[in-house]
Amino acid sequence: MDLYRRDMLTGAALLAGSALIPRAAIAAGGRDRRLVVVMLRGGMDGLATIMPVGDPAFADLRPGHAQSGTLPLDGLFHAHPALKTLAAMVASKEAIIFHATASPYRGRSHFDGQEVLESGLAREGLGADSGWLNRALAAIPMLEGERADAVAVAATTPLLLRGAAPVESWQPQVLPYADPDLCERLLALYSARDPGLAQALQNGIGVDAFLGATNDQGMQSRKAPADSPAGFPTAMTSLAALMTRPHGPRIAMLNYDGWDTHAMEEGRLAGQLSGLDQGLANLRQGLGAVWQDCAVLLVTEFGRTARLNGTKGTDHGTGGAAFLVGGAVRGGRVIADWPGVGDPALLQGRDLRPTIDIRAVAKGILADCFGMEPKLLDDRIFPDSADVSPIKDLLKT
Template structure:
């Protein structure tokens, strides 16, 4: 019996004219850039991911959770104040190449400490949890004629909901499809006017093998019924495989859960940041040559309390860290204004104050990297954000990669 790969290899000859991502015609414009948004649900601790070891108040307030470049498990030193969590090995290399940049003390405009509402705000792009039923990334795509989006998720996330065309992708079921069955289905679907094109693309996508080998391997080895399939290395790798193609989607979304570290934070953050770090690596590798035209943003709905709670963890807070990466990024520096964490400097005497509104970072990348006009950004993508200026200088140099 033929393997699926062999079968599809031959069958694809007949569908070769059907592009996986049709109607993308930007290549000639020189604006062939890529943008990935990664949302970490649960609230990543900014003081753990980007420890301000040089802040005089840091050691005292963090106690057992404090990290430092001079500790036994050293954090990666960035400058005289900040470091990266020890698990950020790959990110530290990217930082040295100017392709990674943390933003400290950042938050969405909502400061109410509810996961649900804060995530809504991060996703709907307004200052209110119920400010919109559509997502800013979808509205961004809708502002870019001819551009399609990709959400690496089984359920369309709010970030990507709206009128613009967005495909979803998630790891396939472990069930093998009999190639003969597929052969029989193809003419049936070809006769259904509504389903013919998406079905042909489904077959072509399988043929293009968008899942990195590591992804297939991980899925094959995962136990049936195991809750979590994928994880950031698989999902970011898959996003990169799609986006790395010359006709791939220009805008994509990946999400992850499990960042809500109320207890036993040191161990959880160590393994979760290692996943994110591996995700960065698999994404960069899958992007290949397209990496030079890429910026990605990693965000979380809020930071956590500056003080450690009674269970070796931290509770819901306000200002947190955000990360930018990519070959098109002007990185290798720490962005944002540090409000300090000494007495009197904390927000409500408990959280890191937020000095950067997420939307100023989003707007900065969308304006300078994707070419969305500032008027559209203020009116449509982030309505009500006139007072939130886009951050300049996030892109390495204008069209350097083109």
């Protein structure tokens, strides 16, 4: 059965049993790596999330932001008070913060910014039909022809994971769950008319039952959308359960929406970051020993303006922050070629100037995770990007 056909099953869990895809050997250096990419959609304010309190210009730029309660990371940067888990991961050398980073995109459209970030291409409008993570998935060295398995926690597969390599999709159910009798009737009907569709439904029901049994919060808690502050932590718990089951996916992506903070940013951002921090804690706890082989990249399409606007929010900007966390990460640091936030340093007089190309981060992760060679990364995964060198030694050997 065509794996993409399962996208039609929006009323049930869409993840077909991972046992349908042979388990792949996708290790680099003998490690069975897991890679998760989280898309923070809407444009996260990197300056309010990871604050450059050691920059003398920051206090004037953002009055009141460098208050007590922020979490020191090093002599220059402090984390938002809601990011206790992330700050602890930095301290335990399980996390790296990248600051003043961006994709090659320099406009202010969410749609175009996300297209560039997910496609891995140098600019928008090129008609991208595949994402860099799918192209990487297709290129990962396999054992005896087996293919790596990947899952998108979304109703339909986002651009990042679209492409030639097959990908599963699943999302927690928001509507009330059907009772067992109705499920049995549907299975009987599909079995008589379309055995392939019946198998997909059976697999989806099985995954939901599995997750309900392994999640202490139960089915009822998963009514919050997976990409919301209330639903993201539970989605991460569910993802951990899927990734640790026999023949579970090794590569995954999730969406986390709501970062477009044009007005009254302070309280809204705190809620977003609390959900993010709890999600990271849930993933680490749920993965258990598997955490030691896991890397999680969290990225956003662009940062936000350096100054607050008249409604105490921020508008679409350029440079921002990204995170890499996991037991496999060679962490304990903030990587930043810091440009400063004084007026002369700002891009177009309004934005944090980016000094790190996010493709350099992604290239470094793929090289360390899966042993990908520079030519493959430059030509196929991120086409025409030979001028962007991977950041080395992001993961432990």
